Amino acid sequence: MAEKNTTANTTAGAAAPVGPAGGAATPPKLLPWALMYVVGRLSITAALVLILWLVGLGSFPGLLFGLLLSMPVSYLLLRPSRDRLTEALAARAVARKAAKDDLRNRLSGGE
Template identity: 65%
Template sequence: MAENAEPTVPGAPTGGPAAPPRIVPWLVVYTVGRLAIAAALVLLLWWVGLDLWSGALFGLLLSMPVSYLLLRPSRERLTEGLAARSLARKQAKRDVDARLAGDES
């Protein structure tokens, strides 16, 4: 495998570049999920009997690994969408640079 091989942008059925996937819905799902898990853990720790600051602190700290485990599918979809968008932007930049240089291929 070549070291300098650039990843290619996936093609659309029409032959042009494929549109990058929408990332906003997955960003909203992931963000709301993180907030919901943190709120649930904080409320659970307050219900168990921890005081205000201890419950909030430990709830927020515990929400990090719990979110990492429970929100893996949405985090992976978000990462894939961001990577595809990045590839599409790099390809578009290369196309513009080539047109400006006069290499209309």
């Protein structure tokens, strides 16, 4: 919920994002969500390739079919972490735009 509140004040581009304590909002960390998503993708791919090899599909076809099957499975299973990563990227972009606008305003001699 806190991430969604940070974008409320920047629709007009006039004010910086406000955090829950009333100060400037800090964007959420990207690294944990990116690592979770990458590790999830790799583990799903490895598990599917292993299952296909145990079923009896050869090494190269098993690898190719495992890679192919991992795409839709990852799309469905990793949706929550992908959504959180997208929110973190969007919040970071909003904070970066607010900081850029603030710098431009200070350099131009504004308030």
